[in-house]
Structures are given as structure tokens and as C-alpha cells.
Amino acid sequence: MEDNPLRTRRGFLGMGVGLLGAAGLAACGDTGPSTPRVQAEVPQELIDAAAELRGSSMGMLSQKLYSEAANAALDSSIKNFADVTGTKIGNSLVQADAGDAVAKIHAEVEGGVARDLAFMTDSRFVAQFQALGDLEDVTDVVQALTAKYGEPTAESKNYCVFDGKWFAIPYHFIGIGSFLRKDWMQDKGISPRDVYTWEELRDLCLAISDPGKRRFGWGMTVNRSGDANGMIEAVINAYGGAIASNDGRKVTFDSPETVQAVTFLGDIYTNPRFKPMLPPGVAAWTDSSNNENWLAGILGYTRNQFSVYADAKTKKNPVYANTHVFADCTGPATDNSLLLGQSQCFVIFRGAKNSALAKLLAQYLVTAPALLGVAKEAPGLALPAWDKVWDADPFFTSGDPAFPVMRKITQQKLPLATKNGLNFPQKASAGQQAAVGAYVLTDMMQQVIQGTPAAQAVQAAHAKMVQIFTQQGLPQ
Numbered sequence: 001m002e003d004n005p006l007r008t009r010r011g012f013l014g015m016g017v018g019l020l021g022a023a024g025l026a027a028c029g030d031t032g033p034s035t036p037r038v039q040a041e042v043p044q045e046l047i048d049a050a051a052e053l054r055g056s057s058m059g060m061l062s063q064k065l066y067s068e069a070a071n072a073a074l075d076s077s078i079k080n081f082a083d084v085t086g087t088k089i090g091n092s093l094v095q096a097d098a099g100d101a102v103a104k105i106h107a108e109v110e111g112g113v114a115r116d117l118a119f120m121t122d123s124r125f126v127a128q129f130q131a132l133g134d135l136e137d138v139t140d141v142v143q144a145l146t147a148k149y150g151e152p153t154a155e156s157k158n159y160c161v162f163d164g165k166w167f168a169i170p171y172h173f174i175g176i177g178s179f180l181r182k183d184w185m186q187d188k189g190i191s192p193r194d195v196y197t198w199e200e201l202r203d204l205c206l207a208i209s210d211p212g213k214r215r216f217g218w219g220m221t222v223n224r225s226g227d228a229n230g231m232i233e234a235v236i237n238a239y240g241g242a243i244a245s246n247d248g249r250k251v252t253f254d255s256p257e258t259v260q261a262v263t264f265l266g267d268i269y270t271n272p273r274f275k276p277m278l279p280p281g282v283a284a285w286t287d288s289s290n291n292e293n294w295l296a297g298i299l300g301y302t303r304n305q306f307s308v309y310a311d312a313k314t315k316k317n318p319v320y321a322n323t324h325v326f327a328d329c330t331g332p333a334t335d336n337s338l339l340l341g342q343s344q345c346f347v348i349f350r351g352a353k354n355s356a357l358a359k360l361l362a363q364y365l366v367t368a369p370a371l372l373g374v375a376k377e378a379p380g381l382a383l384p385a386w387d388k389v390w391d392a393d394p395f396f397t398s399g400d401p402a403f404p405v406m407r408k409i410t411q412q413k414l415p416l417a418t419k420n421g422l423n424f425p426q427k428a429s430a431g432q433q434a435a436v437g438a439y440v441l442t443d444m445m446q447q448v449i450q451g452t453p454a455a456q457a458v459q460a461a462h463a464k465m466v467q468i469f470t471q472q473g474l475p476q
Contacts, residue, residue: 238331248429306380
């Protein structure tokens with residue numbers, strides 16, 4: 001577990017010092033010296049419930065956030081819980097985009113050495129772990145949280161529930177958005193809008209590009225990365241294509257709608273007309289590249305989790321004030337954006353040695369006091385996943401102009417439908433998640449860029465997806 005993509009980060013966070021333990025905790029950010037953090041209050045009922053667990057220990061796995069300060073803030077909350085409950089909690093990072101995280105963790109579950117608790121993105125991982133039989137039923141925890149904090153975010157009800165049972169606990173909502181440089185647009189006499197088609201966005205990105213000024217409009221790669229996966233799938237869905245049927249069981253990728261979408265995307269990277277809007281080296285970008293280039297001020301558009309927005313705000317980068325935020329684009333099959341956002345969720349692995357403590361820690365970390373430190377270090381990237389937590393601190397409702405929009409996304413009525421009968425989110429599918437995780441989409445786009453006709457590349461990708469679905473227990 002210590003090899004990449006998983007690595008120990010803090011060792012054991014805290015050993016009981018009693019309810020009146022040290023008032024100041026230190027956590028390291030990504031720049032500058034450590035800064036003291038105030039202990040976040042642990043609800044008394046959780047302290048009481050943990051009384052019989054005093055002196056026990058557990059391991060936790062955290063999906064690495066782009067903001068190191070947010071990772072440190074999470075450590076601070078975990079240490080606080082460990083201190084007041086008299087327990088030991090080891091926390092480690094996982095690089096989820098390494099591609100083999102599921103296989104590594106599954107092997108540890110099989111070997112009886114997995115961490116007790118982990119948080120991961122619901123739409124990317126939960127169905128795979130559940131299909132492998134790696135997760136414990138946590139319906140009791142979700143019911144307890146619902147009674148206290150109201151309903152969880154809408155999309156988590158699709159990705160965390162199987163056969164009426166919850167196998168993951170919503171933790172925090174991840175803002176996902178599209179970002180444009182409004183000052184570049186103003187320089188060209190273009191007014192920002194809240195809705196674009198993908199074709200309109202492409203043309204806008206070309207219009208605001210000026211390589212001589214190091215202004216490159218299109219800040220997205222199709223190289224292997226989570227951001228590329230998300231963008232490719234979003235375009236295909238907007239055109240009316242999808243990896244699978246609405247029930248998540250049958251591969252439906254090879255369709256005229258998918259071919260049209262892939263043709264559109266491929267043209268951006270191969271047509272000389274669009275070369276001025278492509279940043280140098282974009283073909284080899286990894287997951288952090290568009291973040292870095294956006295924050296460096298050379299991109300006119302990118303699509304990302306709110307990590308880039310959060311980093312620009314917390315570090316007082318002038319890019320923040322010049323950012324226009326809008327939802328995903330529409331396509332031929334859509335009148336409205338299909339943007340759902342994502343949620344991080346807690347899972348308890350089969351065979352967990354201290355599932356009782358893991359459940360209590362999860363219930364603490366969703367609270368406003370525990371989440372607030374993470375949220376302030378990653379504005380928009382870590383927002384409440386529960387209705388009443390939104391109203392528990394003014395920061396969540398008014399800490400940034402984007403937050404009310406994000407809250408509406410968490411509460412929107414789902415599914416969202418396309419004109420040709422697709423519903424999003426589709427039923428959580430281990431096959432779909434595994435196909436995306438295997439970078440079938442990005443590899444397909446690389447073939448197109450290298451000259452393979454879109455229809456042929458789509459057909460080959462479809463065949464790979466059929467193999468993956470079958471391996472995931474979904475024979476085609």
C-alpha cells in the first residue's frame with residue numbers, strides 16, 4: 001500500500017489527550033510556515049458513542065486533493081477527533097488518477113490489510129468496489145445523518161445506493177465547472193454568457209487566442225488524465241452518445257451520435273485552423289497541467305473541478321478576478337447542461353477491523369465544523385453534501401459568488417434527459433467506471449489525432465468496453 005499511487009501521509013494522527021486536549025493544532029499548507037488551527041467541535045453524541053473505543057486505532061485512506069492546504073486541514077480535523085476520543089487514526093493519500101487504485105485496494109481487502117475507511121469520488125469508484133464485494137453496508141449511518149442533516153446531494157443517491165442499500169456515505173460535494181477568461185473576452189468585445197454550445201465555445205476560444213501574447217484559448221488535453229476523461233464523456237453525452245444504456249448494463253458506445261462528437265473533438269486537435277488556440281505541449285498534459293497553465297494565466301478556457309478556482313482565490317492570483325464561471329456546454333441532443341457535479345464519499349471496506357470507529361469518524365467529518373477548514377482552503381472544491389450543513393455556517397452560503405449555483409446543482413431534480421432518451425446520471429455501473437478508469441476514451445482520441453477515422457476509433461473503443469464490462473460481471 002505504500003507504493004504509488006498510495007502513500008502514507010501523516011502516520012497516526014493523535015492519541016487521546018482527553019476532551020480538554022490541546023486547543024491549537026498545526027497543519028502545513030503548500031506555502032509558508034505552519035499556521036495554527038482551532039479545533040473543530042466534535043458533537044457530544046459522537047464522543048459518547050466512542051467512549052468504549054478509547055485506545056483503539058484505525059486506518060483511513062484519503063483521495064488527494066489538489067490543494068495541499070486542504071489536505072492539511074483534513075488532517076487537522078482527523079487529529080481533533082482522535083484527540084477528543086482517545087483513539088489513533090492513521091491517514092494516507094491515494095492518487096486516484098493513477099489508474100490502478102481499485103486493483104491495489106481490492107488486493108488489500110482480499111489480503112485483510114485494507115484501511116478501515118476511505119473517501120473517494122462516488123461516480124468514479126463506488127460501483128467498482130461494490131461489484132467486487134469490497135464494501136460494507138452503511139445504510140444505518142446514512143439514515144442517522146439524514147435524520148440530523150436532511151437530504152444528501154442528489155447525485156449521490158444514484159452512485160452510492162445498490163439494491164436499496166447505501167454502500168457509501170456522502171462526504172462533500174465537488175464543484176465542477178467551466179472557466180473562461182472574461183478579460184480576454186472583453187478585449188475582443190465579447191460579453192460572457194452562461195450557456196454555450198460546444199461549437200460556440202470552440203469558436204470563442206479561437207477568437208480570444210493570441211499566441212504572440214501567450215494567450216491560448218483551448219486549455220484541455222485528450223491525453224490520459226481524469227480531466228480529459230471528463231471532458232470527452234461530457235461532449236459525447238451532449239451529442240447524444242453514452243458508454244452504456246441507462247441501466248448501466250449494456251455497452252452502447254458505437255453510435256452515430258458518438259461518432260459525431262468524436263469527429264468534433266478530433267477536429268480541434270488536428271485542423272490547422274485551431275492550432276493558434278492550442279497551448280504548447282497540450283498533447284502530453286497530465287491531470288495537473290491545465291491547473292498549472294490556467295493559474296499561470298496563459299489559458300482562456302478550461303474545464304475542471306473547482307481546484308483551479310479555489311487555488312486562484314486562496315493564493316490571491318489575479319486570474320481569480322478575471323474568471324467567468326459557467327456550466328458545461330450543450331450539444332445537439334441537449335437544451336440544458338448535463339452537469340451533475342460529483343461527491344466525495346466515505347466507504348468502509350469489507351473486513352474493517354474498526355468499522356465502529358470508522359462510522360463515527362465519517363459522521364464527524366461531514367459536519368460544518370470539521371468540513372469548514374477544508375472548504376476554506378479549497379473554495380468550491382469541498383462543499384456540503386447535506387442540506388442542513390449548507391446553512392450551518394455563513395461561509396457555505398455566501399463565501400463565494402459561485403456557491404449558491406453549486407448548491408442548486410446538489411439539489412436539482414435528477415435525472416437530466418437528452419432528446420434521444422438518455423438519462424443522466426445513468427445507473428451506477430462498474431463497467432462504465434472501469435472503462436473510464438482504463439482510459440479507453442483518451443486512447444480513442446489519441447488514435448483519432450494520429451489519423452484513425454472517428455468511426456473506426458469509436459468501433460475499436462466499443463470493443464474494448466465490451467471486454468471490460470464482461471470482466472466486471474456484465475457480459476454483453
